[in-house]
Amino acid sequence: MRISLASDSLDGVAPILISELEGRGHTVVPHGAVSDGRADWAWCCARAARDVAEGVTDQAIVCCWTGTGASIAANKVPGVRAALCVDAETAAGARKWNDANVLAISLRLTSAPLLREILDAWFAGSVSTDEADIANISYISEMEN
Ligand SMILES: O=C(CO)[C@H](O)[C@H](O)COP(=O)(O)O
Numbered sequence: 001m002r003i004s005l006a007s008d009s010l011d012g013v014a015p016i017l018i019s020e021l022e023g024r025g026h027t028v029v030p031h032g033a034v035s036d037g038r039a040d041w042a043w044c045c046a047r048a049a050r051d052v053a054e055g056v057t058d059q060a061i062v063c064c065w066t067g068t069g070a071s072i073a074a075n076k077v078p079g080v081r082a083a084l085c086v087d088a089e090t091a092a093g094a095r096k097w098n099d100a101n102v103l104a105i106s107l108r109l110t111s112a113p114l115l116r117e118i119l120d121a122w123f124a125g126s127v128s129t130d131e132a133d134i135a136n137i138s139y140i141s142e143m144e145n
Pocket residue numbers: 008009041064065066067068069070
């Protein structure tokens with residue numbers, strides 16, 4: 001899978017994210033501190049989210065200290081459903097019930113072992129085929145129109 005990756009800093013797990021993703025067989029398109037060092041969270045996380053909306057990449061991972069700014073910026077991009085995930089259970093739910101296509105990570109809260117659990121759950125997950133779940137996701141898309 002092609003994954004855009006954005007972070008506003010090289011704090012916490014940010015430096016190991018590229019190797020974690022490449023180690024899982026993904027191709028990484030980096031933005032912000034993990035690329036050229038530009039570190040505005042709003043800009044780099046929106047940039048990664050736009051990659052997904054434009055079909056340049058399949059999914060994105062966006063990071064900031066809290067994870068909140070990263071998720072807010074990504075969710076401003078139409079077609080993006082970004083989920084701030086602090087554990088594997090949340091990541092599994094975000095894929096299943098929200099069809100989330102952008103994973104937001106808090107660099108403050110996420111240790112390396114926790115990151116691996118979150119990534120495992122995120123990439124193992126797939127969207128629910130339940131009618132009510134699909135209707136909820138459709139409603140989110142309709143709100144963008
Ligand atoms: O969490 C964040 C935004 O939601 C940022 O990572 C945080 O605001 C960065 O702060 P600073 O520029 O002082 O390191």
